[in-house]
Amino acid sequence: MSPKPIFREYIIGSKEVPPIEGFPVEIINRRIPEFHFILAFAAEDYVEDGSGKKVGKGNFSANWNVTKFSAKKIRELKEDYEHVKVVISLGGRGTNFPFNPQDKEIWIDNAKKSLNQIITVLYKFHHETVIDGIDINYEHIESSEDEFAYCIGKVIDYLKSNISGVVVSIAPSFPVLSHYQQLFKANPHRIQWVNYQYYDQKVPSTHEFVNLHKTLIDTFGVEKLLAGFSTDPNDKGNISAEVFVEGVLQLLASGSLAGIFVSDAQSSLLSEPPLYLEKKSQEILTGTN
Known part of the structure; x- marks a missing residue:
């Protein structure tokens, strides 16, 4: 297992649940070596092509409340919690x-310009950007594996070269796994974390969860692969909290898990008890469960 387990929490600007009022700092476990909040999503603009399909132009903008999650508030968060980073998800x-x-x-040119604007202008505080990285999180991909890897790879390379300290993660799911495998294969040293969305497919048992994770290690490596659970009601039924918790306990015991992520904070606040998976996951990672 990675010597520094990581926990990551998505904050998604969903219209289906009440908006979150700010970072849910009550879930931050100070014993976790590295904790990330992920603001989602920086969405691009689209037009329709001749067949009525959506095509992207690469102009990204923040799809979350930039007042509630401002540069000043991120700076204050980091001052209170030195092990916390904030990432934006595309x-x-x-x-x-x-x-x-x-x-x-x-698309590449527009993506470079618009993401640079978000990271270094919108999220600049006292001459310093407060955003620590990006997360690539497309669940539906119309392009070929090669085109996806080429375009996203160019954007990653640009951000890594022009913004100091940027960390990069990708969020594969089963329907588009081959696209992310190609992207990772082309950029193995530029991608720090892999947030695999176990909740986007049927994983009915702990045995199947553990075996799937170990299969994914063959592609992404044990040091980078994180297991993810979703509290969004739309994902209910694919993998249960019981299967997830038992599975990560087994993976940790065998040294096969670098960390955990949960999606998302808004839905978790409505769960009973609120934010249970976030707190339980960090207890597991720190051995205090």
């Missing part, structure tokens, strides 16, 4: 947010 959930560039070179 893409979106479902077919409304496809990766399908209208023109790949124009």
